[in-house]
Every structure is written in structure tokens, then in C-alpha cells.
Amino acid sequence: MSKIPAKSADGWKYRPITALSATELLLSAESSFEKSGRLEIYDTASGSRTVLAETPGPEGVKGYFTQSVDVGAEHLVWYGTTPNDDDRWADFWVVPRSGGTARQVGEVTGEQAEVEAVGVTADSVVWSVSGGGVYRMPLAGGTPERIEGTDGLHLLSWPWAADVGERDFGKKQTKLVNLETMQVVEVKTPDGLTTFQCGLEWCYGSGDSEDNQAVVQRADGSRHRTLPGLSALGGNIVLARDIGVFHVSSVVGRDERGEEIEDHSVPLIALYDPVTGTLAGAGRSDPKGGGYGRGTSSSPTSIIYWDEDQRTVEKCTMVEARTALAPFPSGSPTPTGKIKNCATMPEGGGREFTVVNLLAIPRTE
Template sequence: MSAELERRLREEFARAAGHAPRPAADLRTRIETGHRRRRRRGSVLSAAATVAVLSAVAAVMVPPGERVVAARPSPTFAPATPASPRAHPVPPPVEKVWPGVVRTVPEKLPNGQPMRPERYLDDRSLLVRTEDGDRIHALWAYDVRKRTARRLVDVRSPRGTVVTSPFVAVGEGLLAWWTLRRHAGVRVVEIWTAPVTGGTQRQVATLKNAPQGIDLEIAGGRLVWSPWGREGVYRMPLTGGRAEQVAGSAGHTLLAWPWAARPRPGNRPTKEAAFGGLVDLRTGERSRASVAGGVCAVTWCVHGRTASRRDGGGRRELPGPTMMSVPALDRFVVVSHERTSEVLYDLATGKSGTLGPTVYSPVLDYRTPGLLVYARDGEQVVVDLKAIR
């Protein structure tokens, strides 16, 4: 490695420090887990996953004209050192705790292509994607009862695309996703839509202020997003047009419309909870979490083996440590139970269900649209979080 490349890498890491999570002692395990969750494809060697991540970082630093690969920011943060836990009983299987919300689906479509479930389109149809590397190949509607699939969109990515959005937004009768490519030395994000019933994709926006990617939603009849590596929430009409920054969003990151929060998790120790400062972008109302450390969603905050509401009330002792991820749907976390495998824990009710045995540790991302998906016995287990009451 040349001295010049080393210097450029150090500068890049310094610039990324405000966005990246603080490394933990089990970083290698987390890299492998995150890689496996994104692929949902069998067993992956931890060394290979580590090389893939380091390659993505190095690719960002390559000179102009060479291939650039963007890595999605991790939603997980280093846990605090836990206190000595008390013994917790092993929860019943998740199927017993929440009957009717768990289904199993194959790892592949009937045509043999590996599929990745995204979200439910209705009570029996899953939106699933097939992929070509880091790019969406096609979007499908998969019937969980008949185990049949219908192709919705043949996704066409522009030449030079290096990655597409990790999640597809759904709303107002549309599917929406983004692509990232390099053009004339500049990284460009483009937003695309297609009818949720199926059809041809349409380009609706080209963004030059989001050089790494975006978190995208459809809300209030508009496209809404936050750029990775930068701050603020932006929106535009579903048909395209001029993007505008939402008033009051400066310094904040989109959680779930209309909520945005700060500070973004970083690698510098702080007593303030990540996403502890909250703003309602419709009303301008602001609040700050009273809890120290950890990470918060709209209502709940998680810190090590404990959770509480933003005002400090409703304290719950969790049956194991978490990955310190933002609670999904503002209520669900996955914890590593001390006496069994991973457990899905509902902060709103205190109920929990065992997921195991699993092929790998499932990662619950707060940006996933209401699903927890993991591999078990050669199939994929799909937990419909939105159906849990």
C-alpha cells in the first residue's frame, strides 16, 4: 500500500466517523452477520465477509475512473458493558407466542432463483426481490399459500450502477427504489417507481447531494428521504420535480415519517442517546430522551440489557444483550438469550418468543418494512411484525 493511499484512507475514515457506529469487540461477528442477513444465502465464511467489507471501503477511495462500491450504513451500535444478568426463563417458540404471524417460504422461487422477502403487499402476497450482486434484478409478488410467484417489474439499472436500495418503499399504489452509479467522476443517486400491481419502471429523480445512498419512504403523497453520510430530510412529489429540504430537519435523520432524530450514532463515546433528540416534521414539536446512552426510536430506548420509554418510564430488563439497534416499528428488538438462541422481544407488551434454531443470527433493521426474516432448516422464516397486536 502506498503512502498516498494510506493518507487518503485515513482522511476518508475521519470524514466517515460521524456516521459510522463505534467498533465493538465482536466487530468481526457483526460484519459476518450483517453480510449474511443481506444475502440470506446459506453459510458465509467470516473471513470472506470481512474482505468484502474492507474491499467496499477501499473501493470508495480508488482514483477517478475506477469502480466505486458503496456500503450501506449499519443500523447497529456497540452495546454498553452489561451488568450481571439474572436468570430468565426460555420463552416459547415465536409461533406459539404470536400465532398466525409466522410463515415459512422457500429460499428460491419456483424458477430456481434465490429470493429475498421484502414486505407483505396484502395478507397473502409477499413482495420479494431477486438480485444480481448488489443490484435488484426483478421484483415479484409471491403467494405464500399457493407458493407461486408473479413477476411485477423487470428492474433495469443504468449503466455503471454499483448498488441499489436495500429496501423497496411502497405507498400510493407505487413501488419506489433507488440506484447509485458513477457518472463523469460524480456519484449519482436516481429514484425509480413502478405500479405496485406491476408494470414498467419510471425514473422520477436524479440526486447529486446523496453520494452514498438514501433511506427512502413514500409518505404523505410524496417521496421522502435522508441521504447517507449527510443530514436533513428531503421530499418531492411522486411524479418528480424539485426536491426541497423539510423545514426543521436540519441536523436530523429520518426515522419514520414524520419523525426525524439526532444525533446520528458515531464512534465517539457520548452520554447522550443516539437519536435521543426527536422532532415531528409536521408540527415542529421537539423532545429529548431523558435516558443516558444507548439508542432510541420514537417511543422506546435500548441500552445494553435494559429498555425504557424516552421519558425514563416503563423500564424493562431484557432477557439478554441486544445489538443496540433502533427498535423496529418502535417496539421490536432481537436479543441473545443467555440460555437459548435469539429471542424476538416486544417492548410494548413485554412478550418474547424464541426464534431458534437459526442458521445465523438474524439482524432486525429498523428500516425493514415490518418483517423479520431468517433461515431455518433449508427455508426462510418470515415473521410479520405488523400483524402482532
Template structure:
């Protein structure tokens, strides 16, 4: 988990700290220290992250991945009122076209983590040789249940694979070489979707800094750095070229790039400024005095008003509506989805769609110690929601929800 994400987690969960008892005072410090040592990879926290919420508002993220969702209409509908406490139907009943349950253990495959979609029916899985250190990637057919190895991944000690993106028949990822927890250089790799050896994307000069988001754009790889800046490089190797006007920007959802990025430790508005890297179109989101935790997408923003009520609205400030009580403050996945916590009892979360007003119960409940997994769809590009539930993984493809 990146230091930036930890800051967002602390501020977000602090906002809801009245919902749980206090954790040990040194827990978040321990997590931050371990994270700096274990990995420097902002893009590692992508798509729907399952956040293990410890008592008192400390969290640990276990990330997923996603790819290339379709833009959503900015129409909005009223949210449920704060007095409503009903538990909605399970997500698989509300959106059967978008939800699968797959075994948490697959024959001949180590413990895996879902990382994204290779295509509309194929899930990308990552297995580990040790904590968070990938040793292979697999393709899982959601229709047939068949699994096949794509390739092995080998990285030096202290270097981790992250940021998977798919396009042009390739699966692409990055590795970040760090010294004392600080990113030094980022390298890019690919393997055929059909399976085969890993190939390095040779660059004419080293890419300085830590990569965050990747996108396959035709025959080129587009990437942004955690320090800011958007660049492209041919998938077959060559010169790294900066995207005009995107200095200090981050990839939001290609071709949209913006600043500040997803992680705003000083409380800035996330992606307030947007640039279309292909057309040059720009957008600046409206933000009002006293608003906090404002996180913006391509068409929508969400956050907390000065009176501590939560809202979502179009980027131009129009069509503002209230969010459900206890909503996530990580923003709206695909400009329409977020999670909200159910009151205790029973606890748990629902997935909520601001476009249709529908919600579905994720099935998560606190254990005897009051600990639970909290799902955050808006971390990353937000197409994949994946979380363990009993002996299964629940897989939700947000792009399939109409």
C-alpha cells in the same frame, strides 16, 4: 453493508464477545473493504437483518425491508430474569397470525431476498444477477403462494438498487452512484405495484450524497441522506425540497425524523432528537451518564447502563425495565421487539416483545463450526423479519402482532 453499520456491528458484537471464540483478526477488515467497494447504500440494511455471526464477534449483514408500521402503545412489562433459561415455543406457535413459512426456492424465480411488504398479504422479493446486485423484483402472495414478476431492474456496474418503499400504487427505490466507495449522487425510480416498466423520478437538480431511508407520503417521496438532511420530491418528478427544521436529520418512521441517525460510529445516542415533519412536534430522549449503545425510537429507548445491565424505557426516562440477558443492542423494532440469544447449548435466538412479555424461538441453531445467523429486527423500520431456515424462509410481520 455501510461503514456506519459495520461500526455498530463491531461495537454491539464486541459487547457480547465473551459468548464466542475469536475470529481471524483480519476478517472484519476484509468485510469492511469489500463493503466499501461493493456498495454505498445505507438503506440497503433495512428491516430485520439476518447477521451471519462469525466466531469472535464479526458479522456480515443480509438485509430485509419493511414499510409503514403502526405506532405501538408505550406500555411496558417486566422482563424475564437472568436465571431463566427455558426455550420458548416456536414463533409460529406464539404469534400464528404474524408468521409464514415459504419455500426458499420458487418455480421460475432466481434465488431471492425478501425486502418488505407490498400490502398485508403480499411480500416484495428481490432477485440478484450477481452478489447483492438486483435484476428483478417480484410479488409473492402469502395466502395463495402465487408469485408474479413486477419488473426487471437494470443498473450500471457498481450501482445497486436499495431502499424499497411502497405507496400510492407504486414500488419506489433508489440507486447510489459512487466513486471509490464514496457516494456521489442518488437517483430514485418506481414501478407500478401491478407490474410494468421502470420510471425514473426526474429531479430538477442532482441529489448529492447517499440516500438512506425512503417513505411514500401521498404524491411525494420523502427521503433522507446518510450525510443527514430530509427532503421530498414529487413522485412524478420535480423540485427537491428540504423539510423545514430537518437539516442533519434522518427518517426514523415517517413523519418522525431525527438526529443522530441509526448509525452512530462515535457511540452517540441514536435518534435522541426527534422532529415530527408534519406537525413540528419535538422530543429529546433522556440519557444518563455512563450509558452506552442507547438507541431510541418514537416512544422507547434501549441501551446498556454503566453497570453493564441492559434496559428499555420511555423516551422521557420513565418506566425503565431490564432487558433479557444477551439481548440485541440494535434497539427496539416498532418500539417493542428485539432478539435475545439463548445460552449454549442449544444456542440460537428468541424474538421478545417488551409490551406483552411474550417470546418465541426463531429456530436458529449454531452449526458444527459454531456459526449461526443472528436476526436483528430493529435495523431499518423493523416491520419485516425474514431469515432462511432449512429449505424455507421464515417471514414475520411484526405489525400483525397484537
């Protein structure tokens, strides 16, 4: 666990992506909200920063935003889109892992541009689309092709893909597929779960919000165990190295009015390492505290982080009732006067992040 600056030397905001080693963190430096301008490496051992590459957009394309980055053995890859228009268009960029000048590999349109995950091999960019299916394009450029036998598959981390994508809410995962060998690993899903997700070897799940118990097992159903007091954070449970991330319940009972009693000394989240069986808390469950973030890499990230100085505050203003309460049922009178309108929003922070680097965790199995 390390403290790193939340801004680059020139004041651009950092967005953590993933770890490259036990001390090196890959960060996106943003000139404005989600507008990446370059990739940097921050070394937690020395405190040094290195610019890895600029992240330019193609000339003449308005509203362009760099999307997910992924790290391969020899290259980094990312894709970009124009999310604020109706065009189905995307492009792909690569840069050597050692750094240098980024190069656009190619552009795609239509279904091929509905990118949900990206990766890179020694000779190709690979990606899956929201409707299922995995494509590849040579790093030298050329015509993209759909990889045979990938109908309904979604890239997890090359070469592995799953039959459940990020939009398949409530769908049970049944297999993992190695796209290099086309080896299929059947997934045995326990009954009674509302959330279930697999990494490369281990799977996690939980029941409804009242169950307050998570489960972990290998994909074939072996080494099944329960983790009381934890629940899945939506469907995005698995981090790098198949480490699971969970919500920790702070409710310890109810008072005489039936209101929940919370213990805010419990951690904000819990991390579980299935190899060693270690469970660790991270952050703090402060009712006025901020949330946590995870790195934005396409493959499961090896970074989680939070801003300890950020707080959540409620701010209220008086607004016109006819504006705040619209739309109104047909035939009902239009309300008049003003009413109090309240919203919660983050406040403070922005100076440094606390970062957990999963690649720095020793494993012994």
C-alpha cells in the same frame, strides 16, 4: 412464522424486504449478489407468487445497483447508486403499491446523493443523507429541496426523523421529530448505556457486553423495565411496530480451565413486544448454525428470517507465509515456507427461509 422458497421460479435468489400484510411478503429477486431485477410478493397463506415490478437501471449507467426499498400508502419507492465508483450520484424510482411499471423520478448528485434512508408520501420522494438533513422531490419530477428545519436529522420512517443516524456510533439520541407537523418529542436516555435507539414510541438499549441486560422504555422515560439475559445487536435494535430484536446469551458458566460453557438450546435471537410485554425466542443457537437476516426496507422492517439448513464451517488451506503475514515491520526478515490459514464460511442451505412476519402478530393495548 412461515417457510418460503429461497429462490424465485426462474432460479434468482430472494432477499426479503418487508411484509405488506399478515400474509404478504415483499421480496427482491436477484440475478446475482445484491443485483435486484424485480420485486415479487409471496403470499404465505396460498403459496402464490406475484411479480410486482421490474427494477431496471437507467440506460448508460454502469455498475448500477438498486438500494433500499420503502413502502408507502400508495407507492413503493427505492433508490439506486453506483457504489463501486467515486461518483456521488443517486436516482429514485416509484411504482404503484398495486404493481405496474416502475418510473424514474429523478437524479441527484453531491451531498444530496449520499442517501441513507428513503420514503414516499402522496406526492413526493423523501430521503435523508448521511451528514444529516432531509430532502424531498415531487413524484412528477422536478428540483429537489431540503426540508426546512431538518439540519442534523435522519429519516426513521416518514414522517418521523431522529437526531442520530446509522453512522453516529456512540451518540445519544435526544429527540424524534414529526416532519409534517415539526412536533418534537424529547427523548430521555438512561445513563450507563452503550447502545440506545428509539422507534416511533418505544426505545431500547443495553450496556457493555458483560452487562447482559437490555432496557426498554417509552421515549419520555416512562414504563422503564429491564430484560435480563439479553443484549443489543449493535445499534440496529428496532423493528416494525417498535418490536425489539436482541442477542440471547448462551453462556451458562465456565469450566475448570476458565473456558465458557454454552447451552446451544437457547434461541438464536429474542423478539420483544413492548405493547404486550411478550418475549419470544426465534431460531436456534447452534455452534455450526448460520445467522439470521432482517428485511432490507429503509423503514424498520417487519421481517426477520434465517436458513435452517445453512451451517458455518471452518476451512483451512496451506498458504505461503510471506503472503498471509504481510505487511511486515520495517527491517524484519521475510518469512518463508507455508502456514495454515483458516476461515469460517457458510455452507449448504439455499432451499428455503424461515420467516417471522411481525405484521401477523396480534396486539391488544
